[in-house]
Amino acid sequence: MIFSILYSLFLLVITVFSWGFVGNNFPFFANNSLFDFFHKTWWFQGGFYCGVITVFFIFYLFILNKVRKKLLKDRYVWKIIISTILILLPSFPAFSYDIFNYIATAKVAFFYKENPYVVMPIEIPNEPLLGFMHAANKIALYGPVWIGLTTVPHSIGFNNLLTTIFTFKVFIIFFYLGLVWLIWHVSEKNIQSVAFFALNPLVVLETFVSSHNDVVMMFFALASFYYLKNENSYFRSFYYFCLYLLNSQQFFLFQYMDMRSILP
Numbered sequence: 001m002i003f004s005i006l007y008s009l010f011l012l013v014i015t016v017f018s019w020g021f022v023g024n025n026f027p028f029f030a031n032n033s034l035f036d037f038f039h040k041t042w043w044f045q046g047g048f049y050c051g052v053i054t055v056f057f058i059f060y061l062f063i064l065n066k067v068r069k070k071l072l073k074d075r076y077v078w079k080i081i082i083s084t085i086l087i088l089l090p091s092f093p094a095f096s097y098d099i100f101n102y103i104a105t106a107k108v109a110f111f112y113k114e115n116p117y118v119v120m121p122i123e124i125p126n127e128p129l130l131g132f133m134h135a136a137n138k139i140a141l142y143g144p145v146w147i148g149l150t151t152v153p154h155s156i157g158f159n160n161l162l163t164t165i166f167t168f169k170v171f172i173i174f175f176y177l178g179l180v181w182l183i184w185h186v187s188e189k190n191i192q193s194v195a196f197f198a199l200n201p202l203v204v205l206e207t208f209v210s211s212h213n214d215v216v217m218m219f220f221a222l223a224s225f226y227y228l229k230n231e232n233s234y235f236r237s238f239y240y241f242c243l244y245l246l247n248s249q250q251f252f253l254f255q256y257m258d259m260r261s262i263l264p
Contacts, residue, residue: 018094019094021045021094053201053205074189074191077195090166099165107127108120109147110155142213146247168211172212172213173207217247220244223240223243224238224240224244
């Protein structure tokens with residue numbers, strides 16, 4: 001009980017303080033008191049991140065030790081995972097601006113209907129995203145499957161930046177849950193394997209806070225292994241392996257494709 005309260009409060013602190021990393025050119029919640037404090041005390045930013053990592057790993061090792069000794073039931077571990085997701089979901093992507101690159105690339109492809117392997121966001125005149133992007137001068141860095149998948153959070157976001165940030169976060173979390181489900185089955189329902197990955201502080205922060213898309217690529221990679229090992233299906237295994245490759249690699253064939261020819 002005490003552990004649950006302390007762990008939840010710790011995650012809540014991360015969520016609240018993440019909004020202190022909002023840049024002063026961000027159209028929502030900028031120039032708040034947290035922002036002023038964080039940017040006037042620049043040393044606090046690095047100290048905060050190091051402190052978060054350190055405390056997080058203490059919780060993590062404590063949980064793994066309890067799981068190893070079978071002092072935590074499987075159901076309780078799943079509750080910790082779900083609680084972690086729900087508490088960190090409202091956080092701002094404080095430790096990385098990559099999610100804005102994902103949003104901008106999707107907008108280039110599906111709003112402006114340009115080829116994101118040719119057209120950079122910076123080439124779109126009067127684009128509001130340019131005000132706070134850190135890599136507006138880059139073409140799409142991921143494969144066409146990823147670009148195609150981003151039409152889902154892009155469409156549900158209705159071209160509203162704040163809404164789109166959270167549709168991307170939820171979208172990535174679904175793949176995280178799918179990846180955890182695959183680990184559960186590949187490991188023959190070994191809860192220690194699930195906890196080892198699902199509650200790793202680096203995985204948690206990069207997925208729920210920074211919203212990196214690594215779990216999307218790894219979902220397809222592990223799905224390929226799952227169908228080969230558990231289902232003995234070579235076709236499905238090869239299919240998901242191809243999806244993984246098309247998700248994570250640049251295919252320069254798409255540099256010469258006009259998106260208008262394939263988009264309505």
